[in-house]
Amino acid sequence: MFNIKTVLGISLAAASFNAFAEKQTIDFMFPSPVEGKFTQEMTKVIKHFNESQQDVEVRGIFTGDYDTTKMKAEAAVRAGQAPALVIMSANYTVDLAINDMISPMDELFKYSEDKVSANDFLEKNFWQPMHKNAQYNGVTYAIPFHNSTPIMYYNKKLFQEAGIKEAPKTWAELVDAAKKLTNTEKGQWGIMMPSTNNDYGGWILSALVHANGGQFNNPDYAGEVYYNSPTAKGALQFYKDLVFKHKVMPSGVLNSKQITAGFLSNKVGIVLLSTGSLGFMKENAKDVDFDVAFLPKKVRNAVIIGGASLVTFKGISEEQKKAAYKFLTYLVSPEVNGSWSRFSGYFSPRKASYDTPEMKEYIASYPPAKTALDQLQYAHPWYAMYETVPVRQAMENALAQVVSDEKKSVEDAANEAQKKADELMKPYQDKTALSVE
Incomplete structure (x- = not known):
């Protein structure tokens, strides 16, 4: 279950940037691909983020299953209302990049305080089997959010x-x-x-x-x-x-x-x-x-x-890109991503999640949660x-x-x-x- 005390205590220093002239609202589309209370839990995550800072207001939009999410995001782009961030099935990244629907993640990471590239962020912080589905022709178009086998x-x-x-x-x-x-x-x-x-x-x-x-x-x-x-x-x-x-x-x-x-x-x-x-x-x-x-x-x-990654669609403003970067780095922080993993059953693609005390305790008390992670040695894209x-x-x-x-x-x-x-x-x-x- 999402732990508000843990999450509200997370430092957002890694996602900091110049203050917004005014609060920036962004649309965030998310699916619910398997059984469970995913919609309610993601609504809590969004609420806690909105309450934790004053620069960004995230508007969550539940979009059904993975296929429907892709169709709705593409329809929003055609209507001139591109979502700033979408939890998208990880295997759609290539198709979306080929069709020029999504932007390389460096469009968001150029607002990182330490100027880290999206490629470096992906390759240093996420399990290697997730890299292939996040990139197209060597360019990072997605950041893993939750994954499965x-x-x-x-x-x-x-x-x-x-x-x-x-x-x-x-x-x-x-x-x-x-x-x-x-x-x-x-x-x-x-x-x-x-x-x-x-x-x-x-x-x-x-x-x-x-x-x-x-x-x-x-x-x-x-x-x-x-x-x-x-x-x-x-x-x-x-x-x-x-x-x-x-x-x-x-x-x-x-x-x-x-x-x-x-x-x-x-x-x-x-x-x-x-x-x-x-x-x-x-x-x-x-x-x-x-x-x-x-x-x-x-x-x-x-x-x-399997699972899903975060992508950003073309057609959003620079202010929305900055806001999307801040929310993205919050979602994939070790604490938040680990909390989502413990709630959902997906394993966390962020390696550092498993170094947190909460995740160490969870894995020790419930070994089945580690099975998918152990299978990564046999994983294919x-x-x-x-x-x-x-x-x-x-x-x-x-x-x-x-x-x-x-x-x-x-x-x-x-x-x-x-x-x-x-x-x-x-x-x-x-x-x-x-x-x-």
Whole structure:
């Protein structure tokens, strides 16, 4: 929970600059991507910031999920009302930079008292796996705010009843455990994983592709995805087999709310979800004794970075840039960012958060909060490409087909997804393929 005594005691010296002629109001858009009281908590954070100083008034605007937040921010820019700061899905940075919608972070950091560059601030203060999704062509366009990896939640009581002694570490062990946990008479499923087209399905699927030894996309080129590669088809097949071959997961598209509800009612033994759900799970698991573990591997341990970063859109005034810098450095200060991590379940991307007494005590008292952080040694960047949302949804639609229709072949679904993605990325592919006259 947000600690007002801690936050109001934070020195804002690092964010200080010449006094404003008058209080500057800025718009701050923020999503609520997973279950929980995120909106109420962020409202508190904004209120505490506004009360802690006299120069800036932040107007918080709740914008729904990640995809909706992107659409609303872009619409505000087109209407001449660009938000000064937005918590944006970390994998949209590249797309927004390509389309010239956001400014390099140096537009804000030029107002830092010590004149530190955004690149230096990012690279010195944040975990290395977050850097790739914050930059485009070596330029920092985003500052990480909260981050995640997918983790495995498992019901300890159901494990004990099924005679399972430890969390599965491989896909084969996962299937075996899920079979033992499935009980049709009780309406109990062995496993559930998201398969929606609102980013959750693609995120989990991409993690499985990497765990299968492959890549979901080219991390260095925004016009290339590998949807019909052997490793991607293997991940799709794994999803499909859980439903139709092993019969340990219900057919049809599953969203995170369904999955969470099933887990919290002792009707699902294993779920793969974001560590960002940990706060909600911890608060609501009244009758569920659960623990968390690494994502199981096929060929290798691998996870995908998730979460969100702070970006600034083009079209704001210099006064708004100064105000946005002050609020940004407040949000990612070790104390505030650590407090948000403890509330939400996301891990803090700011390394110094884990040096604070509050975070040390929290990690010591609640070890599951460290699982996602421990997985960073196996982390890969989140998929980020030209037209990220529709390109991602091309593969998510393929996923929805194979978990809903037993007759739909993985081969056809993957090839169709690849064809659609290539059509969407063609303008970028053509542009980058042009020769120089």
